[in-house]
Amino acid sequence: MPTTPYDRPALLEAHGLAFARNEEPIFGPLDFALHAGEVVLIEGDNGAGKTTLLRVLSGLLAPSSGVVRLNGEPLTLARLSPQVALLSHQAGLKPELTALENLRFAAGLHGLRPGMSPISALAGVGMDGYVDVPTRQLSAGQKKRVALARVLLAPVGLWLLDEPYANLDLDGIKLVNRLLENHANRGGAALITSHGAYAYTSGTPRRIPLRSQQGDT
Numbered sequence: 001m002p003t004t005p006y007d008r009p010a011l012l013e014a015h016g017l018a019f020a021r022n023e024e025p026i027f028g029p030l031d032f033a034l035h036a037g038e039v040v041l042i043e044g045d046n047g048a049g050k051t052t053l054l055r056v057l058s059g060l061l062a063p064s065s066g067v068v069r070l071n072g073e074p075l076t077l078a079r080l081s082p083q084v085a086l087l088s089h090q091a092g093l094k095p096e097l098t099a100l101e102n103l104r105f106a107a108g109l110h111g112l113r114p115g116m117s118p119i120s121a122l123a124g125v126g127m128d129g130y131v132d133v134p135t136r137q138l139s140a141g142q143k144k145r146v147a148l149a150r151v152l153l154a155p156v157g158l159w160l161l162d163e164p165y166a167n168l169d170l171d172g173i174k175l176v177n178r179l180l181e182n183h184a185n186r187g188g189a190a191l192i193t194s195h196g197a198y199a200y201t202s203g204t205p206r207r208i209p210l211r212s213q214q215g216d217t
């Protein structure tokens with residue numbers, strides 16, 4: 001019998017996942033699973049809890065209740081870094097290093113996706129003309145592209161991308177959609193947040209709507 005991604009443990013699963021701050025609910029409880037080949041979009045207005053959810057899913061914040069599993073195993077920071085590439089609001093680049101040096105540094109820490117090099121990852125995001133430029137001299141959108149190149153370079157199946165479209169021009173938005181589509185087609189999976197304006201549209205992604213709970217009665 002042919003196997004499908006659904007026969008294997010999900011790359012990422014959340015069960016009864018909720019987060020509260022000072023007893024104020026931020027999101028949840030949420031139940032979802034992300035399988036190989038899927039892109040799932042977390043949608044919500046400003047303050048709805050999208051970044052908080054990604055920080056919980058990446059082990060940076062502990063949930064108030066519920067569990068997160070990576071490839072069927074409980075999430076731990078030790079399991080996270082070899083399996084997950086994170087893109088957060090801050091590009092996370094070292095400003096004194098060039099774009100290329102930043103990617104070489106990342107490759108030294110996390111390794112390389114087969115067939116990919118720091119130069120080819122920069123070319124893949126349209127930044128091959130900026131390899132020798134210190135990243136402090138780059139615009140916000142250019143920094144975002146270098147940060148996306150770092151995601152592209154990482155030899156991992158799961159991408160957690162917080163606002164990948166922010167600061168990008170129209171070409172950059174199409175680029176993110178193309179990167180997501182290619183990643184899903186080669187068996188990867190991605191969870192992305194967006195306000196919805198530039199949502200990934202290929203293959204009708206599943207959506208997890210978040211709604212601000214603060215002030216609810």
Ligand SMILES: Nc1ncnc2c1ncn2[C@@H]1O[C@H](COP(=O)(O)OP(=O)(O)OP(=O)(O)O)[C@@H](O)[C@H]1O
Pocket residue numbers: 021026044045046047048049050051052053195214
């Ligand atoms: N460090 C913090 N301390 C206290 N409250 C916080 C903190 N970070 C976020 N919040 C609150 O948690 C709620 C969810 O914030 P979060 O950043 O997750 O929303 P978001 O959906 O990502 O918003 P945006 O679309 O504006 O980026 C908001 O009400 C916010 O004010």
